Amino acid sequence: QHFASLMALGGELAAIGGNEAPPNEGLGIQVTSRFGHGFGVLWDTAPAVHAINSKAGTLYREWFSSRRPKMVEKLGAKVGRIYGSHLNGT
Numbered sequence: 001q002h003f004a005s006l007m008a009l010g011g012e013l014a015a016i017g018g019n020e021a022p023p024n025e026g027l028g029i030q031v032t033s034r035f036g037h038g039f040g041v042l043w044d045t046a047p048a049v050h051a052i053n054s055k056a057g058t059l060y061r062e063w064f065s066s067r068r069p070k071m072v073e074k075l076g077a078k079v080g081r082i083y084g085s086h087l088n089g090t
Contacts, residue, residue, distance in 0.1 A: 028085070042086040 028045075032038035064084070072080030 039089040
């Protein structure tokens with residue numbers, strides 16, 4: 001379902017586009033309710049998802065990397081980790 005965007009962005013996650021399965025161990029969490037709604041987190045992947053091979057992509061990664069320690073300091077390690085993660089909810 002995310003194949004086109006992974007290929008277009010060209011980040012590290014492009015390698016798992018199509019039928020390739022990402023490694024499950026430590027990748028993130030998935031919580032699903034009995035009514036079909038859910039929430040998922042892919043830990044530490046926001047920079048990889050948005051890392052295009054361009055000047056803009058490089059600037060984004062540098063900015064994001066500089067902000068992460070500030071978020072961890074402000075919010076604590078557990079919540080601060082969410083700042084650098086890809087979130088999906090339905």
